[in-house]
Amino acid sequence: MSAPAPSPTGLRVLVVDDDALHRALMLALLRQLGVARPLAAGDGAAGLAVLADSPEAPDLVIVDLKMPDMDGMAFLRRAGAQGAYRFVLSSAFDGGVLACAMQGARAHGLDVAGVLPKPVEPARLASLLAAATRATPPPAAAPAGARWSRATLARALGAGQFEPYFQPQCALSGGACRQVEILARWRHPRLGVIGPEHFIDLMEEEGLLDGLTEHVLGKALAWCARWDGAGIALRLSLNVSPRSMQRHDFADRLLALARTYGIAAQRITLELTETALPEHAADLLDSVVRLRMHGVELAIDDFGIGYSSLQRIAALPVTEIKIDRSFVSAAGASDKGLLILCSITELASSLGLRVVAEGIETEADADLVRALGCTIGQGYHLAHPMAGPALAPWYRQRAGLRGAPGLGVK
Known part of the structure; x- marks a missing residue:
């Protein structure tokens, strides 16, 4: 039995999804689950801009895989180059595609908390939010390119x-x-x-x-x-x-x-x-x-x-x-x-x-x-x-x- 889940009220969550209806539903669901002020972006470029302009990095970035111009996989690589973020992959594709996308993102060294098939199940989203709330900062990273003697x-x-x-x-x-x-x-x-x-x-x-x-x-x-x-x-x-x-x-x-x-x-x-x-x-x-x-x-x-x-x-x-x-x-x-x-x-x-x-x-x-x-x-x-x-x-x-x-x- 796990300890009672802490509240996600203080979580910073960014939703990157080109589908306006689904994006609105996700934001409403996040608020319903206790996320006070979720952020949203309508495509990959807008998502990167939000990440670059945010004074504090989001605790969780929920990314739709299928988006025009810059798909979810391209967004992940570019966002990962910008900073250390924790991602959730979302899509209406079958589970095999989601699982492969998650494995590929992790192979690139990205932190992927899990997947969120569409249509989104509130219980699954709540579980991912609870995990993000429990997360603690990882051990410090060595300076870029450092090789200790x-x-x-x-x-x-x-x-x-x-x-x-x-x-x-x-x-x-x-x-x-x-x-x-x-x-x-x-x-x-x-x-x-x-x-x-x-x-x-x-x-x-x-x-x-x-x-x-x-x-x-x-x-x-x-x-x-x-x-x-x-x-x-x-x-x-x-x-x-x-x-x-x-x-x-x-x-x-x-x-x-x-x-x-x-x-x-x-x-x-x-x-x-x-x-x-x-x-x-x-x-x-x-x-x-x-x-x-x-x-x-x-x-x-x-x-x-x-x-x-x-x-x-x-x-x-x-x-x-x-x-x-x-x-x-x-x-x-x-x-x-x-x-x-x-x-x-x-x-x-x-x-x-x-x-x-x-x-x-x-x-x-x-x-x-x-x-x-x-x-x-x-x-x-x-x-x-x-x-x-x-x-x-x-x-x-x-x-x-x-x-x-x-x-x-x-």
Whole structure:
């Protein structure tokens, strides 16, 4: 169960649609749902002008795909070049077109909250507004074109500037939180909190990723021990590089780190991204076997976006799959996407695997994957990533909202 949705009264919403009647209906519906002063533009060029002239960026931009002169896809690319906006795609085209448009926009690095088929369903729009209301500012971006030097990254690592954030994974029925994913953040002394997309790949190139993984996992285990002391027992999940797992001492070092903080190995899940897995890696398989013998669990992250998903499940002692957010979004936009997601959940269930659906950003997303038999979700609708000190208060508040103070407690 999610927390009560905050009011969308303060949201700034822009509707870009060439159909005057539909535009008027959308504005009326937005006002009815609590958006005090929605904005409107009759075509792509007018929409870009509104974005350029607005003193404050809209929280949500609802874009019709089919418009004359500048269609919705062209508008998205140009608006994305102007600034960082959160989009909703709307169209009377079939769900497959909407799902493809959303995937294409995200491939361009745009933030797409979801799709809104025409005729618009008020409940679906309300769900998207609620998700936008809950949204928090993303981690700070590095300066355009910045490429940190190895020396800078090494100094930051040595100074302890990298830290774990935690994103809860919650039961879709009841809301219980049993596991959190560890996400690396760089608390830069000048730029603030920087997201991993600005440093992870570079640290791997420079040979610093193993040190970062060990440092962040150590801090996360320390937090886990502290939560244990407060009666909050949580599992930890961490995405690791296959290259790191190919080190002959990887298993020994991870198990030693867990022992240092008194955390049982059985409470750790390692996530391997499917597309990053090498075809043949004897050392990686050695690490996997040794860790599984000690109870460490193994998940395939972004399941389904590679080309050999079933082969991976057959070759590795996997205990969990994480369904990529693109499948969740596509299932809400088209019958074809729904059938694919249904097939994935049925396969996992038949194999006895735990399933975590990523990208749960609206109540509609949660309802859909729950109906398909997926029991665990992760995404902004359920909880944002948070620093260690924020997790225990969030946890207790959530337990109170559910009326179950024993939620996840030993």
